[in-house]
Amino acid sequence: MILLNFLFYALFILAMGYYFITNLQWYSYKLNRVLFHHTKTWWHFVYFLIPFALYMLISYTSDYGFVVVIAYLALLFHWYRELDKPLVWTGRVKRFFAAMMFFAIFIVVLLSCFSVIFPIFLAYFISLFIENMLFHGFKAKAEKKIEAMDNLTVVGITASYGKTSIKNYIEHLLKVKYKTYATPRSINTLGGVMKDVNDDLPSDTEVYVVEMGARGEGDISEITTFVNPHYVVVGKIGPAHIEYFKTIENIRNTKMEILQTSRLKEAWIHESAMVKPETNIHTFGEKENLNIKLNLPAPKYVIEDVQATLDETSFTLDSVRYSASILGAFNAMNLAAAVLVAKKLGLNDEQIQNQLSTLKPVNHRLQRIDAGGKVILDDSFNGNIDGMMAAFELASTYEGRKVVITPGLVEVDDALNVQVAKKANEVFDVVVVTGDLNYAIFKEYVDEEKLVKLSAKSEMEAMLVEQTAVGDLILFANDAPSFV
Secondary structure (H helix, E strand, O other): OHHHHHHHHHHHHHHHHHHHHHHHHHOOOOHHHHHHOOOOOHHHHHHHHHHHHHHHHHHHHOOOHHHHHHHHHHHHHHHHHOOOOOOOOOHHHHHHHHHHHHHHHHHHHHHOOOOOHHHHHHHHHHHHHHHHHHHHHHHHHHHHHHHHOOOOEEEEEEOOOOHHHHHHHHHHHHOOOOOEEEOOOOOOOHHHHHHHHHHOOOOOOOEEEEEOOOOOOOHHHHHHHHHOOOEEEEOOOOOOOHHHHOOHHHHHHHHHHHHHOOOOOEEEEEHHHOOOOEOOEEEEEOOOHHHHHOOOOOOOEEEEEEEEOOOOEEEEEOOEEEEEOOOOOOHHHHHHHHHHHHHHOOOOHHHHHHHHHOOOOOOOOOEEEEEOOEEEEEEOOOOOHHHHHHHHHHHHOOOOOEEEEEOOOOOOOHHHHHHHHHHHHHHOOEEEEEOOOOHHHHHHHOOOOOEEEEOOHHHHHHHHHHHOOOOOEEEEEOOOOOOO
């Protein structure tokens, strides 16, 4: 019986550890974010605290603890099947499980008790210590590699939203003249950039375009100090991740940490950052009103006459007309930033327009797909208010029936989701809300006959068959993962 109890204890602690480390991985291994910023805190009760309490209670009062373990494994398996972002088995995760099982066995042997919480949290803190040691080694290696690349020019990109698009646009424009490389996908943390440098940055790269993201003060400063960009772009500043930053001013100050580079040659800052231009720091934007109200000079580079259709976006910058098969009026700002960098690095207008003509949309960012007689706008990786409203405006130009599928906005205050819900009700014939996070807001502001609730992504296919038809436009606006 003792052996059987130990077997079920091992299964239970492995399952509890799986839930724990999966949530940590989602939130960049920040325990405070898992505890205080998780949008489904009830999960912690259902999948961790209550099972733990039941297991401890029954195990210490009877021999039927295995019943709790069997029930918990079934419950956790159901939870796992609904995830769209399961655990990635990295070296860090494997080290966590190894440490957890070591401490579990050690406590069983030494104290003759089946402890659950202590092994999990001991493993977390020990793995944190190990990762910090490894981190410093990886960082030193990456710094040495960058220093050895004498001809490398670094372009740093940050913004509240649009970072990935600006990065990809710059990389595409510059590759007509330079050997370019950009941080892949949405990698924008210090650890991610370090790994990219060590593992994938080609040694013959001439221009390295680095995306920089932040969830707190000092995040941008760390990456900036590490890569020391020669050229800097700060895109639109807005309320993304306001839950972490608390105020727009904190967001703005954190983004401006990118100017701490010791080898800055030129910077282009969107007017929303509200900075005063200097000799090598220029402002750009679409409007002059904001600057006038704040007694700031008008942007040096003004984006004018923006036109956005379901086929392309065009704009005028410095009296030159540019166009690209990129959708969304907000992308004029991102494209303009890329044009400014390209011109500074020696490209002429003909080269720039030729490159713009071959520019492909960033996957899942207002990407048009024509399939089955339907027009699909995949904007699932866009989670900001400006981008979402621009996507709604673009969808409104379509003459047929329009369907939007969205969870709303994440990590913003309710007022912005009220704005989204009202606009969705105005533009779309069917409004499909995924998940519970913002459903109550949509229910209040969207007409009842238009509103559809999608509890799980597994229901998506059936919903599309039931709610859409040939000739419809379907907009996927944001795609929050299932843990949101």
